[in-house]
Amino acid sequence: MKRVITVTVINQSGVLNRVTGLLMKRQFNIESITVGHTEKAGMSKMTFVVNVEDEQKVEQLTKQLQKQIDVIKVNDITDKAIVMRELALVKVISPPHLRSEMNSIIEPFRATVIDTAKNVITYQVTGNPEKIEAFIDLLRPYGIKDLTRTGATAFVRETQKPQSTQLSILQ
Known part of the structure; x- marks a missing residue:
């Protein structure tokens, strides 16, 4: 656990x-x-x-x-009810003819392009660790050239929900 x-x-x-x-x-x-x-x-x-x-x-x-x-x-x-976030930088092989396809994939994740080269794009994405994993899994078929993650940071929310609700959210 x-x-x-x-x-x-x-x-x-x-x-x-x-x-x-x-x-x-x-x-x-x-x-x-x-x-x-x-x-x-x-x-x-x-x-x-x-x-x-x-x-x-x-x-x-x-x-x-x-x-x-x-x-x-x-x-x-x-x-407890917590806010947890992580940052990932993902460098992906991206020939020009695939860029619009890749941009449509990353759009729901609210990722941003932070660097571009002839055949490589670097994305920045933040969110909970599960979101980061899903983002990486979607880009993996294109060829991840480099990847770095900050690790999760978290703190307790000001408003706590009843215990039974919290456990289902974390699982």
Whole structure:
């Protein structure tokens, strides 16, 4: 099961290494990690997407992370109503005679063309990770020359829905 964990930390040298080291010691496979500044100076937020099979291991991990000296706050936000986004840059082989066809495919994803060459187009797309996967799958038959993804970043929505509704949205 995928879990989304956010960690607010004091922004200083070595904190990322200490936090990821703790995840490694507990044998969590990090699927995605993003780190960036917050609205408060000197603070950063890390967003981890990890695969975990044992719920007790997640609880143990959050408690151990909270004990770290540079860690201000730890939240497992998986079961909450959240906003999650990712950015992908996809360089696709695109001979001129296929461009209109490809543009019609990318239009529903609200992707943008950020670079063009004779036989290659680079698209930028943002959205939840499932949307990014669907976008990549549609472009794969054309020939993906290069691909990079930022990893997911997320936070809790201000308005929370009842628990039963949230679980069906995340699955």
